Structures are given as structure tokens and as C-alpha cells.
Amino acid sequence: MSKKTYEEINARIRAGEAVVVTAEEVIPMVREQGLEETAAAVDVVTTATFGPMCSSGAFLCLGHPQPRMKMTRVFLNGVEACAGLAAVDAYLGATQLPQADPGNKMYPGEFRYGGGHVIEDLVAGKEIFLEAEGYGTDCYPRKQLQKTIRLADMPQATLYNPRNAYQNYNVGVNLSAKTIYTYMGILKPRLGNANYSTAGQLSPLLNDPCYRTIGMGTKIFLGGGVGYVSWFGTQHAPEAPRGENGVPTTSAGTLAVVGDLKQMTPRWLRGVSFMGYGASLMVGIGIPLPILDVETLRYAAVSDAEIFAPIVDYSEAYPQGRGETLGQVSYAQLKSGEITIGDRVVPTASFSSYPGAREIAGILKEWIQSGKFLLTKPVFTLPQSLTGIDYRSLV
Amino acid sequence: MKKKIVLYFPPTVTEQPFTYYLIKDYNLMVNILKADINPHKEGRAVVEISGKETDFQNGIEFLQSRGVKILPLEQEIVWVEERCTQCGACSVICPTGALVVERPSMHVQFYSEKCIVCEHCLQACPSRAMEAHY
Ligand code: SF4
Numbered sequence: 001m002s003k004k005t006y007e008e009i010n011a012r013i014r015a016g017e018a019v020v021v022t023a024e025e026v027i028p029m030v031r032e033q034g035l036e037e038t039a040a041a042v043d044v045v046t047t048a049t050f051g052p053m054c055s056s057g058a059f060l061c062l063g064h065p066q067p068r069m070k071m072t073r074v075f076l077n078g079v080e081a082c083a084g085l086a087a088v089d090a091y092l093g094a095t096q097l098p099q100a101d102p103g104n105k106m107y108p109g110e111f112r113y114g115g116g117h118v119i120e121d122l123v124a125g126k127e128i129f130l131e132a133e134g135y136g137t138d139c140y141p142r143k144q145l146q147k148t149i150r151l152a153d154m155p156q157a158t159l160y161n162p163r164n165a166y167q168n169y170n171v172g173v174n175l176s177a178k179t180i181y182t183y184m185g186i187l188k189p190r191l192g193n194a195n196y197s198t199a200g201q202l203s204p205l206l207n208d209p210c211y212r213t214i215g216m217g218t219k220i221f222l223g224g225g226v227g228y229v230s231w232f233g234t235q236h237a238p239e240a241p242r243g244e245n246g247v248p249t250t251s252a253g254t255l256a257v258v259g260d261l262k263q264m265t266p267r268w269l270r271g272v273s274f275m276g277y278g279a280s281l282m283v284g285i286g287i288p289l290p291i292l293d294v295e296t297l298r299y300a301a302v303s304d305a306e307i308f309a310p311i312v313d314y315s316e317a318y319p320q321g322r323g324e325t326l327g328q329v330s331y332a333q334l335k336s337g338e339i340t341i342g343d344r345v346v347p348t349a350s351f352s353s354y355p356g357a358r359e360i361a362g363i364l365k366e367w368i369q370s371g372k373f374l375l376t377k378p379v380f381t382l383p384q385s386l387t388g389i390d391y392r393s394l395v
Numbered sequence: 396m397k398k399k400i401v402l403y404f405p406p407t408v409t410e411q412p413f414t415y416y417l418i419k420d421y422n423l424m425v426n427i428l429k430a431d432i433n434p435h436k437e438g439r440a441v442v443e444i445s446g447k448e449t450d451f452q453n454g455i456e457f458l459q460s461r462g463v464k465i466l467p468l469e470q471e472i473v474w475v476e477e478r479c480t481q482c483g484a485c486s487v488i489c490p491t492g493a494l495v496v497e498r499p500s501m502h503v504q505f506y507s508e509k510c511i512v513c514e515h516c517l518q519a520c521p522s523r524a525m526e527a528h529y
């Protein structure tokens with residue numbers, strides 16, 4: 001097949017002729033028709049993930065009261081947002097807890113409400129109680145503010161998540177004799193369960209494992225609205241070990257993403273609580289992959305059986321920062337409901353919603369098919385190496 | 396042993412001090428989790444009873460002999476489907492298979508008839524989609 005360009009694919013989208021399939025649908029197509037034929041037929045493959053992503057938050061411009069105010073501390077429903085920005089700007093982080101939260105003093109803590117829940121309430125259109133303090137200046141005299149505010153009242157609100165959509169992730173287990181409460185959920189003693197957290201064959205970076213198309217400026221589905229990949233995410237580690245198919249066998253790449261919070265919905269931005277660990281935000285992300293050539297499709301057609309994750313003990317090895325693993329397991333095995341570790345059969349559960357990911361991939365497919373969502377060519381693709389980062393732009 | 400049950404009091408018996416008897420005559424600890432009396436003077440209480448198994452059985456028989464109906468708590472755990480993100484985290488925590496992931500669709504289903512109201516899922520569900528309704 002000859003190569004396709006972004007321009008050609010976008011022309012087909014505009015004309016309503018683009019062939020768009022999800023990363024799940026493309027697998028049997030490639031199996032039946034082969035890579036060449038499918039690559040010629042398909043223009044875009046949509047990928048998605050819907051899981052807890054702690055490194056998320058929102059820049060909120062709260063608007064000036066009268067008289068004006070330079071806010072030095074800001075609380076939204078009791079949850080503090082970082083106000084070390086210009087006068088009425090603040091950044092609300094997803095894992096921030098109310099001041100009165102007992103944390104793990106009553107172990108395990110419940111963390112019923114945090115920054116992620118405030119973000120969910122904001123996009124749900126609910127009234128939020130805003131409290132702000134300032135020291136007062138000649139230009140910004142006000143020192144105190146208490147009022148209710150809605151997302152619609154804010155001049156701007158931008159979701160900016162410094163690390164989302166982890167390419168791959170650990171499977172958490174517990175080798176100890178007591179139940180532990182982690183960001184991988186409740187792990188029962190003596191290998192009582194194994195928890196994992198990616199959408200596998202539907203997940204964005206597992207379908208573009210070597211970052212051939214995803215990069216700064218890639219237009220995406222974010223929290224129900226339109227967003228963009230803004231940078232590579234914190235802890236982006238492209239040099240992770242990889243299988244022959246290029247797919248990393250540990251966590252590896254990450255994305256920073258940005259989008260207008262006002263477009264988003266509580267369906268795809270969901271405050272969550274991890275017993276004994278903390279509060280977070282579940283974020284729905286969908287990323288379209290243009291099928292530029294056979295190679296792009298080969299990667300996008302990856303299936304759960306070809307993606308492997310490391311099994312890690314969260315009672316000892318992980319908290320102590322030892323790199324040990326208890327072996328590798330495929331997402332096909334994980335999704336079957338049980339895996340075997342040594343001679344033990346261990347039930348598995350996910351934290352990332354596979355049905356949610358499938359739904360987002362379907363929504364994005366519809367957006368593209370209807371001609372209203374065009375693909376963007378990234379300014380540079382995600383770095384493949386962190387030494388001497390080369391901001392490759394696509395040809 | 397410790398067990399949660401629902402007590403239903405017909406209008407004729409709502410005025411009687413049952414907790415008092417359970418504690419005094421049957422050595423049972425009674426923790427009232429919720430109680431209400433409707434306009435027809437019918438009462439409903441969710442109680443947690445702890446004590447010896449034999450005392451518990453005798454206590455229950457005493458209540459039944461006085462016309463109190465004992466209902467299991469089966470219907471009381473509610474799956475708030477619109478809050479459920481279909482993650483599946485609850486499926487390994489639920490001891491009875493009341494919360495299960497259907498394969499291959501990976502959709503989560505709640506079979507309330509299998510639920511024993513252990514309430515483990517209330518803690519394990521990150522989006523708090525499981526609620527205890529008394
Ligand atoms: S209460 Fe217990 S048995 Fe019922 S659904 Fe929850 S975990 Fe399962």
C-alpha cells in the first residue's frame with residue numbers, strides 16, 4: 001500500500017468517506033484480511049482508556065470579586081487549590097483532600113471526597129462553595145471571600161493533567177499475611193487477588209508503542225470534550241524494556257493532556273476514592289491513530305495476548321523500591337479473570353474500565369465519521385529517548 | 396457471631412421494648428442501624444445483633460413468637476448503575492459472586508439475590524457506586 005498523509009485522511013473525513021474502526025474492531029479485520037489490505041482500507045483507528053489518573057487537575061480562573069482580590073489560599077468545597085499563581089487563578093489537583101480529612105489516622109481512611117470529586121461536581125454544573133483568603137494590596141484590597149460558584153461562572157477553566165494514559169502498568173499483588181490498601185486497590189493477603197489497570201488492546205500508547213503519531217498537538221477526546229496532547233507526561237520512560245513487537249513490558253510512556261473543562265462531562269471525569277490510599281480522578285481519554293502506512297496498522301492491531309505486564313508485590317518489593325517482579329502476564333490472561341502465579345490461581349480485577357474505554361473509542365469513531373473531528377499532525381512526537389531529547393517532527 | 400437483620404413490627408407490637416428483652420434475657424448486643432415507624436404504625440428496624448449463636452436463635456424465636464417478622468437484609472445493598480464505571484474492581488472483593496464481570500464483554504453485573512450484605516464492596520468500589528440502603 002502507498003502511504004497516506006494526514007491531509008489525505010482529513011480530506012476523506014471532511015467528505016464523510018473515512019473508514020474509521022476502533023482498536024478492538026481492527027484486530028479481527030487484520031486477522032481475516034491481512035495487514036496490507038486492511039491498511040489500504042482503514043484511515044483511522046480509535047483508541048481509548050478510562051481509568052484513575054492521579055496526576056490530573058484543573059487550572060481555574062475564579063473571576064474577580066468586587067473589590068478585587070489577590071487570593072493566596074483558595075478552597076473549593078473545603079479542598080484547597082494551589083493559589084500560587086496570578087490573583088484569581090488556582091490549580092486544583094485531583095488527589096487534594098479537604099483539610100479536615102483524617103487521612104489514614106483511622107486506617108484505612110475512606111477518602112470520600114477530594115479534588116477529583118470537586119472537578120466532577122464542577123463539570124456536573126453543581127454549586128461549589130468557594131472560600132478565599134488574601135493579604136490585601138493597594139490594587140487588590142479584598143482579604144476574604146466566601147460564595148458559591150459554578151463552572152459556568154468562571155471565565156476560564158482548563159483541565160491540565162501532567163501525567164495520564166500510562167502506556168502499561170504493574171499488576172499489583174500482596175505476598176504478605178495482611179490485607180493492604182494501595183492505589184492498586186484492596187489487595188488481599190497471600191496472593192488473594194491481582195489488580196491491573198490499563199485497557200490493554202484498546203489503550204492509546206499500547207497501539208502506538210513507539211510513538212510514531214502521538215505527540216504534542218495530537219487532538220484527542222478528553223473527559224467528554226475535545227483536548228490535546230500538550231507534552232510528554234511526567235515519568236515518561238521510553239527506554240523501558242520492550243517485546244519484539246515494540247510494546248513495552250513495564251509502565252514506559254505517559255502523556256500530558258489539556259482541554260477546556262467546560263466542554264467536559266461527569267460521565268468521563270469521575271471523582272474516585274481508594275480505601276486507605278486517597279482520592280483521585282477517573283479520566284476518559286480517546287486518541288485517534290491515523291493509518292499512515294502498514295507499520296502504523298501493525299502496531300494498532302496489537303491484541304491482549306501480545307501485551308505483557310509485570311506482576312509486582314505491593315506489600316514489600318514496591319514500597320521498598322526494589323525492582324523485583326513475580327513474572328509477566330498477558331492482558332488476555334488478566335482479562336480471563338484469573339492468572340497463575342507459581343502454583344497459585346489468583347483472581348484478577350481491573351481499575352481501568354474496559355467497557356468505558358470501548359465506549360469512548362466508539363464515540364470518537366462517530367465524531368470522526370460524522371466529519372466534525374479532524375486529525376492533527378503533532379508538532380513533535382513523544383520522545384523515544386530521554387537522553388538528548390529530539391523533538392522529531394513528522395515528515 | 397454478628398449479624399444484620401431487618402425487623403418488621405406489625406402495628407400491634409410497635410410499642411413493646413424488644414431491645415430491652417433481647418439484651419436482658421438473651422445476652423445479645425443490639426445495635427440499631429436504622430429504625431422508622433410509618434403512618435400506619437408499622438415499624439421497620441435494621442439491627443446488628445451480636446452474641447452467642449444459641450442466644451441469637453432463641454432471641455429470634457422470641458421476637459417471632461411476639462409477632463415480629465424477621466427479614467433478611469438481601470435487598471439492602473444497592474448498585475447505583477449510573478455511578479458504576481464498569482471497572483470491575485469489586486469482582487475480586489465480593490465473596491459470593493453477586494458482583495461479577497461478564498466475559499467477554501467485561502460488563503459488570505450485580506445479582507442482588509446472591510448478595511449477603513457483607514458490605515465489602517462499599518469500601519472496594521472507587522466510584523462509590525455501591526450503597527447500603529436500610
Ligand atoms: S455486600 Fe458483599 S456480597 Fe453483597 S455485593 Fe457487596 S461484596 Fe458482594
Ligand code: SF4
Nearest residue numbers: 479480482483485520
Ligand atoms: S467497583 Fe464500583 S464502579 Fe467498579 S465495577 Fe464495581 S460497582 Fe462498578
